[in-house]
Structure formats: C-alpha cells, structure tokens
Amino acid sequence: MTTETVTAWTTRRGAFAQAASMTARSLVSIRNQPAQLVEFVMIPLMILLSVTFFMGGQMMGSWQAFLDYAGPSIIAMGLFFAITATGLGLFGDLKSGVFDRLTAMPVSRFALLAGRVAADMVKHAWSLLIVGGVAFAIGYRADGGVAGVAGAAGVMLLFLFACSWTMVLVGLTAKSEEQIQTWMISLLMPLAYTSTIFVQKDTLPEPVQWWATVNPLTSMADSMRVFLDGGTPGGELLALLGWCAALFAVFVPLSLRAYRRKLTS
Amino acid sequence: MKYAIEVRGLVKSFGEVRALDGIDLGVAPGTVMGLLGPNGAGKTTAVRVLSTLTVPDAGTARVLGLDVVAQAAQVRERLSLTGQYAGLDDGLTGEQNLVLIARLLGASRSQAKARAHELIERFDLAHAASRPVAGYSGGMRRRLDLAASIVRRPEVLVLDEPTTGLDPNSRNGLWEVVRELVAEGTTVLLTTQYLEEADQLADSIAVVDSGRVIASGTPSQLKQTVGGLVLRLRPVRPDALAQLRDLADWTIGASVREEDATLFVPVAHAGEATALMSRVSQAGVDLAAFGLDEPTLDEVFLTLTGHRTGTDEKKTEVPA
Ligand SMILES: Nc1ncnc2c1ncn2[C@@H]1O[C@H](COP(=O)(O)OP(=O)(O)OP(=O)(O)O)[C@@H](O)[C@H]1O
Ligand SMILES: [Mg+2]
Numbered sequence: 001m002t003t004e005t006v007t008a009w010t011t012r013r014g015a016f017a018q019a020a021s022m023t024a025r026s027l028v029s030i031r032n033q034p035a036q037l038v039e040f041v042m043i044p045l046m047i048l049l050s051v052t053f054f055m056g057g058q059m060m061g062s063w064q065a066f067l068d069y070a071g072p073s074i075i076a077m078g079l080f081f082a083i084t085a086t087g088l089g090l091f092g093d094l095k096s097g098v099f100d101r102l103t104a105m106p107v108s109r110f111a112l113l114a115g116r117v118a119a120d121m122v123k124h125a126w127s128l129l130i131v132g133g134v135a136f137a138i139g140y141r142a143d144g145g146v147a148g149v150a151g152a153a154g155v156m157l158l159f160l161f162a163c164s165w166t167m168v169l170v171g172l173t174a175k176s177e178e179q180i181q182t183w184m185i186s187l188l189m190p191l192a193y194t195s196t197i198f199v200q201k202d203t204l205p206e207p208v209q210w211w212a213t214v215n216p217l218t219s220m221a222d223s224m225r226v227f228l229d230g231g232t233p234g235g236e237l238l239a240l241l242g243w244c245a246a247l248f249a250v251f252v253p254l255s256l257r258a259y260r261r262k263l264t265s
Numbered sequence: 266m267k268y269a270i271e272v273r274g275l276v277k278s279f280g281e282v283r284a285l286d287g288i289d290l291g292v293a294p295g296t297v298m299g300l301l302g303p304n305g306a307g308k309t310t311a312v313r314v315l316s317t318l319t320v321p322d323a324g325t326a327r328v329l330g331l332d333v334v335a336q337a338a339q340v341r342e343r344l345s346l347t348g349q350y351a352g353l354d355d356g357l358t359g360e361q362n363l364v365l366i367a368r369l370l371g372a373s374r375s376q377a378k379a380r381a382h383e384l385i386e387r388f389d390l391a392h393a394a395s396r397p398v399a400g401y402s403g404g405m406r407r408r409l410d411l412a413a414s415i416v417r418r419p420e421v422l423v424l425d426e427p428t429t430g431l432d433p434n435s436r437n438g439l440w441e442v443v444r445e446l447v448a449e450g451t452t453v454l455l456t457t458q459y460l461e462e463a464d465q466l467a468d469s470i471a472v473v474d475s476g477r478v479i480a481s482g483t484p485s486q487l488k489q490t491v492g493g494l495v496l497r498l499r500p501v502r503p504d505a506l507a508q509l510r511d512l513a514d515w516t517i518g519a520s521v522r523e524e525d526a527t528l529f530v531p532v533a534h535a536g537e538a539t540a541l542m543s544r545v546s547q548a549g550v551d552l553a554a555f556g557l558d559e560p561t562l563d564e565v566f567l568t569l570t571g572h573r574t575g576t577d578e579k580k581t582e583v584p585a
Contacts, residue, residue, distance in 0.1 A: 009367075013369075021365060022365075025354060028357060032356055032357070033356065097348045097350040097352035097353070098352055100348045101346065101348065101352030101353075102369070103317075104318055104341060105369060106338065263320055
C-alpha cells in the first residue's frame, strides 16, 4: 500500500470556517448543474412581471407608476418565496444519507445549518441582481442612485437572512415537502397583504392599519423606499433591525434544539 | 481496555416497536465483529446509537471507553460511520465529496486535495473522480462511501450492510479494503444479512433478531451449532421422507427441516454427508434430487430460534 499522508489533522477549523465549507458545497453543486442559476430566478422574475403588468395598472392607473412605487417591494416579495428553498433543501439533506454522515462527524451543528442558509443567501443575491436588472430595463429608476439601491438591497438581504432561519426550523421539523410549502404560503401571504408592500397604509382597513405599522415587511418596504428615494431611514430601519435580532435570537437556538431532538427521536 | 466497543442492555423503542430490546456486545480492539440479522432485526438502530445519531432509551454503549451519549463529541472524533444509505452528496463529484469531508475535519485545501487523490487511487475511482456522484453505479457509490469514512483514519469503523446489492466482484473488492483497514489496526463493526460475509470478515459474530442477540461466538462456533453444511434430499416418493428422517437421526442436525417434500439435514462436514448418502442408498430410498449447500441465514435462524426469519412478527421498513 502507498504511504499515506498524515490524516490526523489536529487543528480543528472553527464553526464559521466549517460553515464556509458547507456553503461552498452547496454552491459547487450549482457549478456542476448550471441550469439551477436560471431556475431560482424564475419565480421572483415572474412575480415582478406579472404583478406589475397585470395588476399594476388597475391599482395605480399605470403600470409605470406602480413599478415606481411597488417594484422594489415586489422583488423582495418574490425573493421571499424563494426562502422556501432553504427549508426544502435542508429537508432533502436530512432525508438523504449525507447529513447522517456529517452529523456523525466532529462538525459543528451550527455550521451544518448555517452553511445551507449562507449558500441560499448567495443565490438570493444573484436573483436580486438579475431581477433588479430586469426592473431597470423596463424603466425603474431610483432617485437615490447607486448608493440608495445598495442600501435597499442590503436591507432586503439582511431581512431575508433573518427570515431564512424560520425556514431552517421548518425544514428540520416538517414531515413532508408539502408541509413546508403550506407553511411558507400561509405565513407569507397574510404578512405581505397587511403590509405596505403593495398599497399605501391609509388604503388598508382601519383595524389592519395598526398591524401594518408593526409588520416587519412594512419596516422593510419603508426602509427600502427611503433608501431608494435618496434619504436615510431612521425609525423604520431600527424597527427592522429589531425584528432581525429577534428572529435570530429565537430561531437559531430553536433550530439547533430541533436538530438535537432529531437525534433522540 | 478490554473492548473497543462495549454495549450493555441497550434498549430503543419507536412507538410500539422495540427496535433494540436489551442488546449486549463486546468487540475487542483491532478485530471485526459481524452483526448478523434479517430485515428489521435492529442492526441499523444499533449502528446509529454507536455513531451518536440516536440516543438509546436505556442501557449503555461505549466506544473506546467513551460513553456515546455523555461523551458524544469525543466519540465522533474517533469513530466513523458508513451508513446503510450512501452518505454522499449527489450534486458533488467524487473528488469534491472527499475534499469536503477533509476540509470539515480540519485539513487545509492542499491537504484535502492530496488526501482525496490518495483515496481515489486506492479505491480505484480515478476514472470517475470528476463526475457527479448522481451518475455512479451502486458499487462505485459504496466504494466512495467507504473512502469518505476513512478520509481521516478512524480508530473504530462502523459499516451498515456495506455490500448489500453489490455484485460478487465489487463485494470482494470491498472486503479486501476492510481487511486492509483491520490490518492497520482499525476495529470494525459491520452489519450484514449474509452469513458468508460475516464468515469471511468477522472474528466474532452476533446474531440479532427482534432487537436481541440470540447467539454469538466465532464463525466456526456458530457454524457448529448450525451445522457446517446442509444436505438437501428429495425422495421420489414423498412418503419416504419419514424413513429419510430416521436415517439422518445420528447427524449433528437436531434441526432436520422438511419443506416442499424435501428434507434439509445439517451436517458438520462433507464426510458426514457422504456417509448419510451411502446409508440412504443402502436403505434403497430413491432420490429425485439431492445437494450439499452452505447454510443460509435462514437455517441459522431456524436452528437458533426455531422459527424462520421474520415470520413471528410482521415488520415494515421505515427509513430512519
Ligand atoms: N426512525 C424510526 N421510526 C420508527 N420505527 C423505526 C425507526 N427506525 C427503525 N424502526 C423500526 O425498528 C425496527 C428495527 O429497524 P432497523 O432499521 O434497526 O433494522 P435493520 O436490522 O437495520 O433492518 P434492515 O436489514 O432492513 O436494514 C424495525 O421494525 C423498524 O421498522
Ligand atoms: Mg438496516
């Protein structure tokens, strides 16, 4: 037999370095199957185009006006549908033997979950780039210029990142793929329609207006709007950061606990 | 340390099903133990407990003296698992799979590559190393899976049905690798449904059924209880079966079995079979067919438990 390289790697890389390896693993499979690059842009792109062209005119007189007001938040909404992929991907990982192997290895549990989330964030950023480009091509312009667009994109991705952890928990606890889809739709739809994503707050029914104010999607949509108009968001951005912190604080530990529970069941 | 793997009174239930019902095992360092049992016997459950993937309801399991529940993190450092279902990422190539494992275990980029290449050579996968695993054959998958388990050489290696579904050639290749690992000092626990596999690889065998160890010992000890071989006799006239049974009375086989107008007689060795055959011809019993077979897992079970595999309870397979 050939002499082996020393395989007792004693330096253990930290949880974040391990998460980076797991992220790379998910992204490498895109390189092996590049068609995925098109697939995950399709949903947010279709949502943007169909909502703008078919509903925009009725809601605001012309689709151009609607695109101007709601375009960015509709892109955000489309990307939100894509966070289901985190839950589905994790569910698939857990069902296949890969995670059995990884779980039986001396690897941080957090790294295994975070790697999935981080890889999906890279995909969301890619979708945002493409769908944002399409919006620009059909006439969307931001007063805030490049800095404003960057600020808005940052806000959106941060909130997506926080929300992805809810999907990690769902992916770890769901019994089937359908259940994940159902959870997603039943959480996101009501949230979206009671926020200022599509409509201005004063057009909502009275009792819903209060909820619309605290709705995190409102904070996100408003922060993005301020950035895109060339301003600097204040209260709405703070509210959003508060929401993100709360989501991390609740769903990261819950997900880790669900992961441990899976072992004892 | 007397045992590299030591299991005492392990119990694990899934709802009504008692997958493990008080298992005891002891595997000496540097040896191979074969866990032999039919579908649903509890083999995978036992393996999952040892590799820290399932927490038992009762009993203890120690790997290299470390408790698999209380010291799970340390156990993971020293034990490696090849599960029943390949633990590979279908979207990655063979090489990328190995590099990922090495990176997670702390190897630098170049160390990981070097180790991956070494294993690819050793497991004869060079031609497929840069193809996604999704397109691998069952045998290639199994080899890569085993390679992934020894990216960092484990002190204890657990293999869950490593050769189920493989052709004889691939099976032999895999056995060869296991033997090499053992020669290098690794302790191996492997589960199998094949008596022959346990016989080929194991220093000791534990036969499990319905979550219990129903027999254990070296392969030759077990074979003696079962009878080394099975002589199959089918008389021309079915009413001669009773006469054949009488003739076979003196053989080691206390468990002569009758099925489809055929008598199955366990014998210790070929000589005993010849002796019996000559008694049969002297007695003038005409045979329509006869043959000498290796005992099957079924025969082992019949002898040990008095029932055929899996006939006492209907069990359904649930992937863990
Ligand atoms: N996660 C689970 N949930 C419910 N029942 C389970 C689970 N895992 C195993 N079982 C049950 O426990 C029993 C033992 O299963 P186990 O997988 O350990 O058997 P096995 O010996 O590995 O069988 P096979 O040869 O088919 O792989 C079976 O009856 C099985 O249905
Ligand atoms: Mg099994």
